[in-house]
Structure formats: structure tokens, C-alpha cells
Amino acid sequence: MIESQTEHDALESTAVAHMTQVFEAQQEAFSLEPFPTLDVRLDRLVRLRKMVEQGSEIIVAAVSQDFGHRSPDESRIAEIAGTITAIDYAIARVRRWMRPSRRQATIWFLPASNQVIAQPLSVVGIMAPWNYPVNLALVPLVSALAAGNRVMIKMSELSPATGQALANLAKQFFDVNELAVLGGEAKESAHFSSLPFGHLLFTGSSRVGRMVMSAAAQNLTPVTLELGGKCPAIVDGDYELDEAAKRILWGKTFNAAQTCVAPDYVMVPKGQTAAFVEAMTRHYHANFPQGALSDQYTSIVDERGHSRLTGLVDAAKRAGAEVRVCEPTTPEHNRRRKFPLTFVLNPNRDSALMQEEIFGPVLPVLEHDGLDDALRLVKQGEHPLALYYFGHSSNQRESVLKKSLSGGVAFNDVMLQFLQVDMAFGGVGASGFGRYHGKEGFETFSHLKSVFTQRGMGRFTGLKLLYPPYGRLGRLVTSLMGG
Numbered sequence: 001m002i003e004s005q006t007e008h009d010a011l012e013s014t015a016v017a018h019m020t021q022v023f024e025a026q027q028e029a030f031s032l033e034p035f036p037t038l039d040v041r042l043d044r045l046v047r048l049r050k051m052v053e054q055g056s057e058i059i060v061a062a063v064s065q066d067f068g069h070r071s072p073d074e075s076r077i078a079e080i081a082g083t084i085t086a087i088d089y090a091i092a093r094v095r096r097w098m099r100p101s102r103r104q105a106t107i108w109f110l111p112a113s114n115q116v117i118a119q120p121l122s123v124v125g126i127m128a129p130w131n132y133p134v135n136l137a138l139v140p141l142v143s144a145l146a147a148g149n150r151v152m153i154k155m156s157e158l159s160p161a162t163g164q165a166l167a168n169l170a171k172q173f174f175d176v177n178e179l180a181v182l183g184g185e186a187k188e189s190a191h192f193s194s195l196p197f198g199h200l201l202f203t204g205s206s207r208v209g210r211m212v213m214s215a216a217a218q219n220l221t222p223v224t225l226e227l228g229g230k231c232p233a234i235v236d237g238d239y240e241l242d243e244a245a246k247r248i249l250w251g252k253t254f255n256a257a258q259t260c261v262a263p264d265y266v267m268v269p270k271g272q273t274a275a276f277v278e279a280m281t282r283h284y285h286a287n288f289p290q291g292a293l294s295d296q297y298t299s300i301v302d303e304r305g306h307s308r309l310t311g312l313v314d315a316a317k318r319a320g321a322e323v324r325v326c327e328p329t330t331p332e333h334n335r336r337r338k339f340p341l342t343f344v345l346n347p348n349r350d351s352a353l354m355q356e357e358i359f360g361p362v363l364p365v366l367e368h369d370g371l372d373d374a375l376r377l378v379k380q381g382e383h384p385l386a387l388y389y390f391g392h393s394s395n396q397r398e399s400v401l402k403k404s405l406s407g408g409v410a411f412n413d414v415m416l417q418f419l420q421v422d423m424a425f426g427g428v429g430a431s432g433f434g435r436y437h438g439k440e441g442f443e444t445f446s447h448l449k450s451v452f453t454q455r456g457m458g459r460f461t462g463l464k465l466l467y468p469p470y471g472r473l474g475r476l477v478t479s480l481m482g483g
Helices: 002-032 038-054 056-067 072-098 136-144 158-174 186-194 206-217 241-257 271-289 305-316 332-333 371-379 395-404 437-446 462-466 474-478
Strands: 101-103 113-120 121-127 150-154 178-181 199-203 224-226 230-233 265-269 321-327 342-345 362-368 386-390 409-410 447-451
Touching: 002 113, 002 150, 002 178, 002 186, 002 265, 038 056, 038 072, 038 136, 038 158, 056 072, 056 158, 072 136, 072 241, 072 437, 101 462, 121 136, 121 186, 121 462, 136 437, 150 437, 158 178, 158 462, 186 206, 186 371, 206 224, 230 241, 230 371, 241 271, 241 321, 241 362, 241 386, 265 271, 271 362, 305 321, 305 342, 362 371, 371 395, 386 395, 395 409, 437 447, 462 474
Parallel strands: 121 150, 121 199, 150 178, 199 224, 230 265, 230 386, 265 362, 342 362, 386 409
Antiparallel strands: 101 113, 113 447, 321 342
16 A cells, blocks of 8 residues: 555656656747747637547547436537537637737827737746537637637546547647646646646536646736636516427536536426426436436436435435436446436425536526516526527517626527637636637737837927926826827
8 A cells, every 4th residue: 555655646747747848848849949930829719629630539439438428419519519619619719819900099199109019928828628628629729729728638637538639739830849638636636737837727526726827926926717607597478498408408508517517507487387397307318318317418427426416316316406307327337327317306405416516417406586586586696608588579688788797698598608609708706707719719818919000210209298397388188098
């Protein structure tokens, strides 16, 4: 046992040392090419696209291995197609993003000119989670490469097969000084977050996010945190209940709801709980004729996560909530960590189920007495990463936007706001801060440098009226400027 622990410590020490060496090598490489040309950036993005495209089947198999079982179709949608869409979007627009942005010079400083240039930061760190290990590693990578940076990716310890697959693919298409994909457990993650990156992006839990931010603060490293939270879905009285059930079901079963923007709980009009549950159950059996044991239904990632979901449901039941399950749970379900869709009706609002992010196919169903009543419940918790509203009234939608604060909003559907490559993605408050995707991602991983240029030597500028000694004319100019 002592020998085993010694060997483990030696491996950890080697991994940490390797991480530092890679960081220093990327810093040195960046210093030799601090402002990559458009052609260099496009070449890196094209190589990334080839990497994902040619390695797609390897990636799908590796992700499924890490989950125990992950629907191949879900992996192709979320990990492959979603990533390639982001790459293609950046390839088509990086030239425009790189152009200096002209800004106005006020009359007192003429004939000066102003511009803002987007400058690469150097080495960017990306800490990817296990639930979408490829998309949430490579989509921010797209932004970082488009911005001209070198990149290190730290994969989750819960996705070792995916991490190894991406590391092997990266070595085929990139020099390690351009892109490095690293594995490791908690000690390596802690060291990774302590490196003095130009920018660090972390996706994961609030608990770990706080530790990452604390470590990064030692170097004053700017951080983007994508944390999740309890995303509510509100169904209003004028929306077709059956259609809402069908759309919410997709979000609550895709990846077995192990998604930061999955609908966490739903609120339906008073008296509509039974009809809503019946509709969702009917659509569940239509989508998964073999139930949760279907190959289209993803496993919970590990035993700890499976036990946690069971504990949340059991605690709610003991507290008096009614629990309904779409299908009986068998030993085979438990062996394969397949968790059938489970409804918890009107749970206690102080219960763990209503306080913690569920991250699985357990759906609390509550009733509301109108939109204002529903929004009051939302405001009792932290600001969510996403809010979903089903309703046809434009006035009600405006109320949702003005009376709630969330990272993003989707009307009459769920989760699709995340897939829009031309819209920034990020949280607010406890659900995180900072933005990426599209142009906002390019700007997140750039330093937007303000550049002032005074034109002409010896020519008059209004500011010269303010040179000392300060006299009557200078004071007049100051007053005209508002001083």
C-alpha cells in the first residue's frame, strides 16, 4: 500500500511538472509569434475541424465509455455537430473580428484618431467538465484560437477516455506548443488553475468554481466561470400543454439531463399538474419504447451521481411529496445507471431537491397562479443560467425579460439558446460570469487595446489650449467641455 501511494504521488508530481513545462513552452512560442496572422489562425481552425471530423467515431466511442453508456446520436449532435458548427462560424468571420474598430475622437482632440485592436492574450487555459467533455472543451478553444492564443485544456477526471482520445488527436493535428490536452485528477486541476494564464475558462460546479477563482486570483488571472444552477421552465395558460410537455421532455432526457441548461423544475397553471405529467409520460414512452434501457437513453455518469439522484427523490418522498416514475426501476436499470424520468409533485421548497441543481432526469412539478406568481418563486433562488417560458403573449414575454435575471432566456423551447453560435453564452451571479461563443468569445480571449493617434507634427489641437500656464482662454475651454 505504501509503495502504491508512493508511486501515485510520483505520477502526480510528474504530471504537475509536465503541465508547467507545457505552459512555459507555449509562453515561449507565443513570445516568438505574439500576433498571429489571419492565415495562421485560419490554418489552426481548419486543422481543428479536420481533427473533429476525422476523429468523430473515436470521440463518440470514448465519451460513451466514460458514461458507461452515452447515446451515440446525442454525442454526434452535441459533441461533433455543435463543435463543427462553431468552427465553421469562426472561420467565416475571424477576418472581420480581427479588424481594428474605429472610435470617435471628440472635437477637442482633433485631428487625432482612435481605434481599438483585439490583441492575443498569450496562453489560455480551459477547464472542461465531464458532461459535454468535447463541446465544452473545443467550442471555447475555437474562440481562443481565433483570437490568436496558444491553448491548454484540462479534461475532467471523470472523462479519462475522452481526455486521452482528444490528447491523441491533438498530437496528430497540432504542435504541443499550439494546443495541449491534459488529464489528471484534483491535484492536477488545482495546479492548472494556479498557472498565470492570459485567461482561464472553467465550466463546472459552483463549489469547484470558487476554488478555481481563488487560485486564479493569486496571479490576477481573468476568469470566465460557467456554473449552471436551477433553470426553471414556466408554462403559461395560453400555451398548449401537450406541446410544452414534448419540448420540456427533450431537454429533461437529452444526456439524461446532465446538462447545465437543462430545465431543472417546471411550473404549470393551477390544476394542470396531472395533465402535464400524463403528457410527458406519454411522450417519454413514444421517444423511448424500451424505456431508460434504450440505447437512445444515456446513463448517469457514475455511481455517486446515480446515488445522489436516488437520495434526492427519497428525501422528497419522506418529506411528503408525491413521486411518479415513468417506468419501474429494475436491477438492470441500477446496474447500468439508467435513471428513468421521475416526477416529484409539489416538493417542499426548502428541500434539497429545490435548493440544489438536480443534474439528472428528476423533474419537480409545481403549480403557479399566473406569471407573477411563477416569477416570485424564481426570484427566491439564485439567478439561473437559463429561464424557459412557454406562452404566446408578447406582453408576458416582455414581463419575463424585465422581471427576471438569468444568463439567457428561451421562449417556447428549452436549451436551444446554447446552440446559437451568433449569441453570447454565459451566466449571471451564482450561475457564473463572462461570455463566450461567436464574437463575444473572440473578445473574451483578446485584450481590446485602445489606441490614440495624434495626427500631424506641430499642428494645432484643441487640447493645447489647456496647457499651463492656465489662463482665461483655458478656463473658457474647460467650461465649454463641461468642467
